[in-house]
Amino acid sequence: MRNQPQIILPCLPYIILSIQSILAIDFVYNSFNSSSISLYGNATIESNILTLTNDTSFSIGRALYPSKIVTKQENSSHVIPFSTSFIFAMAPNKEYRPGIEGTESSQNLGLLNLTNNGDPDNHLFGVEFDVFKNEEFKDISDNHVGLDINSLVSEVAHDAGYWPDDDxxxxxxxxxxGKIYQVWIDYADFQINVTMAPVGIIRPKRPLLNVQLNLSQVFQDEMYVGFTSATGQLVQSHKILAWSFSNTNFSLSDALITRGLPSFELPKDPIFKEKGFIAGMTVGLFIILLVGSLVSVYLIKNTQRRKREREEMEDWELEYWPHRISYQEIDAATKSFSDENVIGIGGNGKVYRGIMPGGEAEVAVKRISHQNSEGVREFLSEISSLGRLKHRNLVGLRGWCKKERGSFILVYDYMENGSLDKRILGL
Incomplete structure (x- = not known):
């Protein structure tokens, strides 16, 4: 018993070239009506499409050619060769959830039950298109094609698909x-071939299943041919859009219409409902919030730092020219006030030559002692005068630094030929 709806060809016929014309059978259905096919269970015809199952759980749908077909040569066990092709779609239900392990199986493809499964008296040959992995029947996957003989345990199976070309x-x-596929099934010379591909594609040369098989003990002299399907707890609609069968003409499948067919695929959810979109938006929103938080923290800290600096400023710093240069920059420019960089000495300190970090400018650095009032007055005098004035004959004041418990430092533009010493120290 299968938990998922299936499409199966339960029994298929066979022919030899010496067969009488009364045994020949050929038909092509590019649309269906109630007079051309026998319906059982939930099988219906909707808009000329054969629908085997609907959204009813634990239900069976079956459709058979109205009369039996002679499958063996007269007075012989030799099975007549046959070829059949059909176009089908499995239309998923919106609530369908594939691959749920452990779900109880359903109606055995609408064909067998646990009592007669595997009984040689079934005289059943089927090709199953199974979308549920049932461990009870040793299914290889939840999307496979298999050959069944008197049993729902497949003789051979392969994942559904095709080879576009041999290489x-x-x-x-x-x-x-919900996509539409075409299937070709041929039997001749004890060889069964099953091939499938998306509808509209030329039949692939390499079959999906290729098996040596003698059906003489399976087939009776006359057999029904058709489709059967069943639903379990999980439901979907199985639709046959076209069907051909012949025991004389293996190219009859070319008469099936493969263009202009309806679509049974579920409409895609709006992009804002798709899992990928939701995940992307969640990650994107998280990143935006994170970056926003980091920027906010930076701005708050920067504002607090500036506030602290202003609070640390003395009244004279705000009154004159608060262009501070960090002590670290000045220390790096003068190589830690190295004696080799001394270019002058005055009463209140030394003058050093230096290069600002990055090599952006050559400067003269005047270090004034913080220990006497004369040094402080000289420091304030330089800031109040040179800090506010700009003239080509005046030395340019770049900035200043006040080192805690240390000294005042003035930074000037460096001038060549010793003129800086004279202007600063009065030498």
Whole structure:
């Protein structure tokens, strides 16, 4: 018993070239009506499309060719070759959730039950298109095609898909996506081939399943041919859009219409409902909030730092020219006030030659002692005069620094030929 709806060809016929014309059968259905096919269970015809199952759980739908088909040569066990092709779609239900392990199985493809499963008296041959992995029947995956003989345990199975060409990689096909696929099934010379591909694609040369198989003990002289399907707890609609069968013409499948077919794919959710979009927006919003928080912290700290600096300023700093230069920059420019950089000595301190970090400017640095009132007055005098005045004949004051418990420092533009010494120290 299968938990997911299935499409299966329960029994299929066979022919040899010496067969009488009364045994020949060929038909093509590019649309369906109640007079052309027999319906059972929940199977219906909707807009000329054969619909085997609907959104009813634990239900069965079956559609068969109205009469039995002769499958063996007269007075012989030899099975007549046959070829069939059909176009199908598995239309997913909006609430469908594939691959739920452990769900109880349903109606055994609408064909068998646990009592007769595997019984050789079933005389059943089917090709299953299964979208549920049922451990009970040793399914290989939740999206596979298998050959069944009198049992729901497949003789051979393969994941659904196709090879575009012999030397190209296998392309998997998700059967319960609502997309439309075409299937070809041929039997001749004890060889069964099952091929599938998206509708409209030329039949791939390499079949999905290729198996040596003698159906003489499976088939009776006359058999029904058709489709059966079932739903379990998880439901979806199985639709047959076209079907051909022949035991005389293996190219009859070319008569199936493959263009202008309806779509059964569920409409995609708006982008704002898609998981990827939601995840992306969540991550993006988190990053924006994080960056915003970091910027806010930086601005707050920067504002607090400036506030502290202003609070630390003395009245004379605000009155004159508060262009501070950090002690670290001055220390680096003068190589820690190295004696080799001394270019002059005055009563209140030394003058050093230096290069500001980055090599941006050559400067003269005057270090004034903080221990006597004369030094403080000289420091304030320089700031109040040179700090406010700009003239080509005056030495340019770049800035100043007041080192705690140390000294006042003035930074000037450096002038060549000793003129700086004379202007600063009066030498």
């Amino acid at each position: 190209q990689a296998f392309i998997p096909l998700k059967m319960n996506s």
